[in-house]
Amino acid sequence: MSQAELRPPGTIRHRTTARVLPVRPDGKVLLLHGWDPLKPQTPYWFTIGGGVEAGETVLEAASRELREEVGLVLPVDALGSPVATNQIEYEWGGCRIIQHQTFFAVAVERVEVTFANQEELELQTISKHGWWYGDDLEATGQAAHITIPGLLRQATDAITLRRAS
Template identity: 40%
Template sequence: MSAIDPDTVFAEWRLADDGVWERDAARVIVVDAARRVLLVGVDVDDSARARWFTPGGGVEPRESERTAASRELFEESGLDVPPDDLAGPVAVRDAEFTYFGRPCRQHEALFHVRLDGGTALRTDGWTEVERASVADIAWWDVDELSTTETTIYPPALASLVTALLEHGWDGATRTVD
């Protein structure tokens, strides 16, 4: 991973009154026909502790969460899913974490899509920040999510995915950790 100027990293964030960097974000829970979930791995703040999470990122000014989710999914994976094909938001969460050494708070809307077609991944759309922070992108078996000791965000992802696969989305937006 390459070094990057923190001002570049936090250009789309805002500094809250409590000194925490904040932004609104949209993420996508992508599940393929083989019951695998797409996750992005980051180890920017601690190379000994990788964290895996759903693809997504910051909502740009005048952009809807749904449009941001679709755009971010394409940037990070090469998967082109139109915004109207995303269900949700199926869940929302507030996440606090350290990113590039700074305390951050992210207000996330999580959408869902089930892919039955091609799931080949591309990373040529990664931004400079993603190239500096993303260690990997990979498909994870849904059963592996509930048994791994690796840190997965959101922590409720395994149960959320299981419910979506078994019952579909019921139209309710859940608040998760």
């Protein structure tokens, strides 16, 4: 949910994002824990990813965001085909965001998460990472968007199918 800068309140921002769902062998998916800078009292769990920059493909953005947000370096060809796409609308920093998202699932064994490459605003609005099953996240009610638990299940299923073939 990289937001390079805060926009004036009331702004409507359209963005295309690339999101990555790293899946461990036990089926848990890596998420980030953070909050809207105007609502720090209401934290939530969200997927790794951010905006596609000018001249960049969705795959390139996914690889870059994975490196920037959690320190996981994967080549573009390791991301495979998208497991899902959707469009959501939400408010962040006083702005309405209309966001088209492409999700990639990647199998990982171990990840040494680091926030060292995050932008300043990310460092101020992301507190930790965690590994989640979709059902467990859904039970907490702390997903940033209602679609996230289902996306975790889709990612786990996709990785399970890849491992089986």
